[in-house]
Amino acid sequence: MSGAAQGTRQRRPRLHPLVGTARNHIKASLELLGDQPDPAAPAPLLLVACSGGPDSLALAAVAAYFARPLRDGTQRWRVGAVVVDHGLQPNSADVARQAADQLAGLGLDPVLVRQVQVGQPGLGPEAAARTARYAALDQAAEELSATAVLLGHTLDDQAEQVLLGLGRGSGTRSLAGMPERRGRYLRPFLGLRRQDTEELCALAGLEPWHDPTNRDPKFLRSRVRTEVLPFLEEQLGPGVAEALWRTARILRADADYLEELAGREYLRLRSETASGLELDRHALAELPAAMKHRVIACAAAELGGENPSYERLLAAEALLQRKGSAGPVQLAGKVSVYRKVRGGPVAQDERGYGNLVFRATGPQASDTTP
Known part of the structure; x- marks a missing residue:
């Protein structure tokens, strides 16, 4: 075999920089779980919470890499997914089925579709949907003994969360935004932009669903996304979303420290x-x-x-x-x-x-x- 032919055979496809960055984000997030899996034990299960949108679909595509066997044949993780059908759109069942098909095509296993009933007294539509969604995810994680559930929130979601907190006049904890880890839930993509997840989907040949409620002005978060943030970028210059994300990271460290001190003081002052x-x-x-x-x-x-x-x-x-x-x-x-x-x-x-x-x-x- 000629040297040229041998070089051609050994050449590997070049990894796209964005895919490498996204993998590093997931790797860093998994390290928050503590000790890495024992190679001699059965591979623990990660579940990706997927709506079929670009953020969660991109997360699933990148997370699938961590289910690949290592050179010695062992497996670090198993990666599955849960698609929650809120039933709020006329074609929601079709959207959930299409998302599940794409997830299975990525090699995720198991892939569950869970239908939920949205509507609790005293809760708005967004809060009711969130409550139903997390209940379904909790139940699936318990049934499958999943080690963690991965959520597809991005830097843009975090910026919107901080702005919503500012609008309510909230304190440090609220302005700290969403944590990268809360219990079994991980948010690996908080450092990536929404446009990054759309590009990741395109690189993987995936067709994400775009939720029309994300641009519906009757929802406050949608107005922040489509009107407030673009206006701030136009008036203050680019980088507003990144600045809000940095603010959340700084305030989270402050809030964690202050709450630790407050917990000590509370134990000192309280009595029954x-x-x-x-x-x-x-x-x-x-x-x-x-x-x-x-x-x-x-x-x-x-x-x-x-x-x-x-x-x-x-x-x-x-x-x-x-x-x-x-x-x-x-x-x-x-x-x-x-x-x-x-x-x-x-x-x-x-x-x-x-x-x-x-x-x-x-x-x-x-x-x-x-």
Whole structure:
């Protein structure tokens, strides 16, 4: 065999730089799971949550690489997918079936299609769809004993999330955007642009579905995507989305650190008494405002409440001033907080007067006002 022929046989197709970058993003994300799989054990399963859109379809195409056997014949990971059919479009079943066919063509196994019912009292359409989707993904992950579920959110999604938080006047945690990992869920593509995922689909010969609701102006996120971000790019110059993404990364590190400190302070200040869950008034009053609010939020969370709004946190903090009403202040998630006073129906010791008391909301909460 001539040298030229031998060189031709050994030459490998050149890897597209974007594909290499996307693989590195997934590899870095998988490292967040901790110890890498034991080569001697059965390969753990990764599930890609796929809608058939460009982001999740591109994620599936790149993730399929990690299911390839190594040179020694072992397999690092198995990669499957879950297609959630929300039933919100007339042709949703066809879209889900087409997505499943393309995923199977990529070599993913298993590929599940799950139909869900969207519509919960008290939730908007987007929140209801998200709740139903994650319930289906959780169930599939449990059934298949999946190690992780990969989500296709991109840098653009993160930028939109930060803008939505700014519009609501949210705090550090909300402005930190979506985490790269939360429990079993991983978001490997938070560093890639939406146009990158469209190019990845084209490189893989895939035909993504474009959800019409993503451009429907009746949805707030759609208006941010199609109107607000383009306007900011036009007025401020290119790079706004990347700047918002960097902001989220910086604020996430800050939020993680502050919440760790707040958790320690909360354990130091809290006690359980006949009145309820109490926070010592003197120690709480000495904390900086940022820490004080987080400690109050910790107490609400322990009782099953939601993260209180800034206005509710200020109202709870005002109880420490021992002026005006002793409460209760109602916090989201059916939790009330009041200031402990003399003459209440619950026996109190002298040291507890003025403490903040938290209770799951019930008829007795209103009986504690002086």
